[in-house]
Amino acid sequence: MNIILLGAPGAGKGTQADRLADARGLVQLSTGDMLRAAAAAGSPAGLKAAAVMKRGELVSDEIVLGIISDRLDDEDVKGGVILDGFPRTVNQAVELDALLASKGMKLHAVVQIATDDAQMVDRITGRYQCSTCGKNYHDSLEKPATEGICDKCGGTAFKRRQDDNEATVRERLSIYHRQTEPVVKYYTERGNLQQVDGMVDIDEVTRQIDAVLDGVAS
Numbered sequence: 266m267n268i269i270l271l272g273a274p275g276a277g278k279g280t281q282a283d284r285l286a287d288a289r290g291l292v293q294l295s296t297g298d299m300l301r302a303a304a305a306a307g308s309p310a311g312l313k314a315a316a317v318m319k320r321g322e323l324v325s326d327e328i329v330l331g332i333i334s335d336r337l338d339d340e341d342v343k344g345g346v347i348l349d350g351f352p353r354t355v356n357q358a359v360e361l362d363a364l365l366a367s368k369g370m371k372l373h374a375v376v377q378i379a380t381d382d383a384q385m386v387d388r389i390t391g392r393y394q395c396s397t398c399g400k401n402y403h404d405s406l407e408k409p410a411t412e413g414i415c416d417k418c419g420g421t422a423f424k425r426r427q428d429d430n431e432a433t434v435r436e437r438l439s440i441y442h443r444q445t446e447p448v449v450k451y452y453t454e455r456g457n458l459q460q461v462d463g464m465v466d467i468d469e470v471t472r473q474i475d476a477v478l479d480g481v482a483s
């Protein structure tokens with residue numbers, strides 16, 4: 266099953282994608298994670314992307330489509346993927362249709378996690394990640410069971426993203442409304458968009474997504 270998770274910054278796409286990947290044996294493809302890895306590796310595209318990401322703006326469609334296209338050729342994605350943070354522009358959505366068709370893949374569901382902007386700044390500025398396995402946490406909403414120890418891998422080092430500061434978050438939310446909301450319309454018009462409530466607790470969002478996916482034929 267191939268799924269797109271859409272939603273504003275802070276909607277919980279990464280957290281839900283992580284859970285879905287574990288529960289359904291799917292591969293999570295986060296373009297944000299892939300771009301951060303490219304930046305850390307110092308590749309030319311990664312370095313170009315890093316400056317744009319720091320400002321909270323969108324990386325060029327060309328760079329993003331290139332990394333997604335390459336990744337979709339890998340053997341491990343054949344059992345199904347969760348696209349997290351992609352597509353973010355209508356052009357990316359159109360190009361994704363072409364990419365999937367060219368690789369003989371099908372899109373089974375597009376799930377939008379709907380949220381109010383008002384709480385997104387707190388959600389994002391409080392979040393952090395295990396440095397070893399990437400599991401997401403939050404200062405108040407989702408702490409590890411034992412402070413300082415990752416629930417998933419036992420790691421003890423954690424990190425915060427450079428672009429998770431208030432000014433950049435506000436820019437990212439504004440860009441979401443301008444450039445990514447039209448993607449919601451794109452899939453709504455094609456009849457494959459389903460919405461879940463992203464303002465309820467994390468487990469309830471997971472239940473709502475599960476209900477949507479259980480109703481979709483793989």
Ligand code: AMP
Nearest residue numbers: 296297318321322323324329350351353
């Ligand atoms: P994320 O981890 O999804 O919040 O993405 C972090 C940053 O990576 C975004 O603010 C953008 O600068 C960049 N980025 C991630 N995915 C995309 C995409 N599909 N298109 C353009 N830029 C992206």
